[in-house]
Amino acid sequence: MGLRAVVTLSLVSFLMGQEATPEPAIEVSELPQWKAEDLEMLKAGELIPGSTIFGGIALERLLSGDLEPIELDPAVREIPEKKPAKEEWPTNISDEFLSRYFHHAPEVFLVDPQDLLTEQQKQERERFLNYHADDSGFDLYVYLFDTKQEIPVGESLQGVVLDHFADKESTAVVFYFMGDPQRSELAFSEDLSEEIRTVNVRDLMKLSIEEAMQSEEPLTQLEFFLGQLAMRFLGLKKKLKEDGVPGARLRGMGEKEEEKLGSLSSLWHDFRGDSEAFLAVVVSVSFALSVGLLVFLRYLVDRNRAFVFPDAQGSSLLGAPHAPGVGSVISYHNRTQPPSLQRNNYPDYLQRM
Amino acid sequence: MRCPRCVQKIHLAATSCPHCGFTVEQADELFGDQDVSLQKFSDPAGAMRMKERKPMRKLMERFEKRFPQLFVSVYLGAFEEMTSIRQFGFWLLNRAAFSDVDVNRPNENGILIVVDVTAKTAGVTYGYSLLPYLDDESTFNALSAAHPYLIQGEFLQAIDHTIGKLETTLKKGWRRAKRNPEKVLGQIGQNPVARTKASLKGVREGNKISEPREKVEIGE
Numbered sequence: 181m182g183l184r185a186v187v188t189l190s191l192v193s194f195l196m197g198q199e200a201t202p203e204p205a206i207e208v209s210e211l212p213q214w215k216a217e218d219l220e221m222l223k224a225g226e227l228i229p230g231s232t233i234f235g236g237i238a239l240e241r242l243l244s245g246d247l248e249p250i251e252l253d254p255a256v257r258e259i260p261e262k263k264p265a266k267e268e269w270p271t272n273i274s275d276e277f278l279s280r281y282f283h284h285a286p287e288v289f290l291v292d293p294q295d296l297l298t299e300q301q302k303q304e305r306e307r308f309l310n311y312h313a314d315d316s317g318f319d320l321y322v323y324l325f326d327t328k329q330e331i332p333v334g335e336s337l338q339g340v341v342l343d344h345f346a347d348k349e350s351t352a353v354v355f356y357f358m359g360d361p362q363r364s365e366l367a368f369s370e371d372l373s374e375e376i377r378t379v380n381v382r383d384l385m386k387l388s389i390e391e392a393m394q395s396e397e398p399l400t401q402l403e404f405f406l407g408q409l410a411m412r413f414l415g416l417k418k419k420l421k422e423d424g425v426p427g428a429r430l431r432g433m434g435e436k437e438e439e440k441l442g443s444l445s446s447l448w449h450d451f452r453g454d455s456e457a458f459l460a461v462v463v464s465v466s467f468a469l470s471v472g473l474l475v476f477l478r479y480l481v482d483r484n485r486a487f488v489f490p491d492a493q494g495s496s497l498l499g500a501p502h503a504p505g506v507g508s509v510i511s512y513h514n515r516t517q518p519p520s521l522q523r524n525n526y527p528d529y530l531q532r533m
Numbered sequence: 534m535r536c537p538r539c540v541q542k543i544h545l546a547a548t549s550c551p552h553c554g555f556t557v558e559q560a561d562e563l564f565g566d567q568d569v570s571l572q573k574f575s576d577p578a579g580a581m582r583m584k585e586r587k588p589m590r591k592l593m594e595r596f597e598k599r600f601p602q603l604f605v606s607v608y609l610g611a612f613e614e615m616t617s618i619r620q621f622g623f624w625l626l627n628r629a630a631f632s633d634v635d636v637n638r639p640n641e642n643g644i645l646i647v648v649d650v651t652a653k654t655a656g657v658t659y660g661y662s663l664l665p666y667l668d669d670e671s672t673f674n675a676l677s678a679a680h681p682y683l684i685q686g687e688f689l690q691a692i693d694h695t696i697g698k699l700e701t702t703l704k705k706g707w708r709r710a711k712r713n714p715e716k717v718l719g720q721i722g723q724n725p726v727a728r729t730k731a732s733l734k735g736v737r738e739g740n741k742i743s744e745p746r747e748k749v750e751i752g753e
Contacts, residue, residue: 482704485599486598486599486600486601487599487600487703487704487707488600488601488602488707489600489602489603489662489666489706489707489710490710490714490717490718491602491662492661492662492665492718492721496548497534497543497545497546497547497548497661498536498537498543498547498548498549498550498555498556498557499548499549499556499557499558500557500623500627501557501627501640502626502627502639502640502641502643502660502661503623503626503627503640503641503643503645503658503659503660503661504534504545504623504660504661504664505536505537505619505620505622505623505624505626505627505658506534506535506537506658506659506664506668506669507619507622507656507657507658507659507667507669507672508656508657508669508672508673508675508676509618509619509654509655509656509676510654510655510656510673510676510677510679510680510683511652511653511654512653512654512655512680512683512684513652513653513654515684518680519673519676519677519680520677522673523673
């Protein structure tokens with residue numbers, strides 16, 4: 181054994197000795213144990229399980245056989261029973277928030293002075309509304325209120341729009357009540373309110389509220405509501421851009437149908453305005469219909485038509501009396517070989533070997 | 534025009550193939566020199582189901598209704614040894630007396646579709662009267678339309694598609710001939726003749742069974 185092995189062995193032994201050193205024991209009280217006399221006492225009715233928990237008074241009472249109810253100390257009896265606190269929903273908006281709601285133009289898209297959302301939730305919604313504004317060019321301001329809160333007398337959504345959004349274009353403002361999307365309100369800035377009919381606003385809200393009601397969780401409801409509203413606004417904005425003229429109002433139906441009908445309507449107006457194009461299309465359509473009718477009639481005629489060929493003199497090719505023996509042959513034994521590969525596949529029987 | 538045996542191009546007036554010397558007599562030597570009596574739909578191979586035979590006949594009747602001078606015959610055979618389906622088609626259309634074909638529809642006006650279910654080949658042959666309207670290309674296209682059905686063994690569908698394609702080609706030919714019959718018939722060195730019953734009957738008489746015939750073993 182070399183010196184190196186001796187040193188290694190010593191080091192290992194030292195380390196093992198270190199690990200084996202016992203730590204100071206923690207003193208724990210022993211668990212109670214059943215004894216034989218306990219069982220005897222239990223059988224004799226002298227031991228009542230749980231009596232140590234209820235206390236000596238209860239034990240004595242049980243053992244005495246006294247069935248008279250215990251009279252509580254009057255001082256104890258008078259203590260009023262605590263009733264579970266009712267969840268009180270605030271209906272009023274504190275004065276300290278009123279100013280930020282109704283008296284100042286918002287600087288961000290989400291107005292939540294009461295901090296109904298956490299900071300993180302606010303940031304998420306803000307990000308969404310900013311993205312929506314950039315993407316669609318349609319600003320959506322959302323004022324958050326608590327479930328039962330009432331808009332103070334003298335204040336209204338229309339008032340807010342008039343006061344703070346009068347000079348803004350393509351803007352929608354929503355009063356949203358957390359947990360109760362059905363109370364939500366929507367208004368548009370002046371430029372849009374002239375173009376969009378009330379019935380369309382109702383439809384937008386109806387669809388968004390229905391989407392929100394898919395969930396029972398207030399935050400998810402808000403998320404669904406805004407998502408649906410933003411999506412509908414995209415279509416609305418596109419439609420308004422396409423129309424470009426006052427009076428081309430949306431119809432009270434689904435967005436897709438609105439788009440289709442709207443574009444058709446605008447096309448029709450343009451079309452009627454250009455008499456030459458109108459005439460050209462009328463002529464083209466009439467021509468196409470006539471051709472179609474002729475084709476159909478020809479089909480009907482051909483269907484029952486008998487095709488009689490001019491008779492021709494016979495021949496005697498290869499001495500054959502009736503048929504010259506021409507025509508094609510196709511092979512179908514190979515599933516992978518398409519017919520096109522056989523088109524000119526004539527065997528050359530005369531080829532020299 | 535191609536020789537049924539060597540498939541080389543030959544002249545329309547050739548009485549024998551200048552390349553291989555093939556004539557109808559040599560086909561007779563191969564398949565039998567007796568006329569064959571058979572129906573326009575023959576299935577000695579038993580390739581078609583019973584329930585398909587009636588629709589098959591309907592197909593043929595429909596064709597005959599549209600083309601009062603023409604007929605289609607279908608032969609589904611299972612040949613042990615077949616020299617050439619071309620030669621067989623050539624021979625059969627020249628030697629067959631179709632018992633259920635009207636006398637006004639001679640073999641010159643017939644289209645014969647032969648399917649060899651053993652060798653898995655199919656061919657189309659037609660009479661002299663159809664030379665101006667059908668050719669290698671059109672018959673090949675008609676058979677190509679049937680190819681997927683032939684692979685599946687759906688012979689009724691295959692024949693239906695083949696006939697359908699042939700009908701389309703014939704209709705086009707009919708329109709061409711209607712506009713300029715001399716030109717169309719002139720392409721094959723023929724002239725239009727007055728269509729009389731006598732002339733048709735004369736052609737058809739060649740198919741009549743004039744005396745008792747021996748049964749011919751096809752393919753031997």
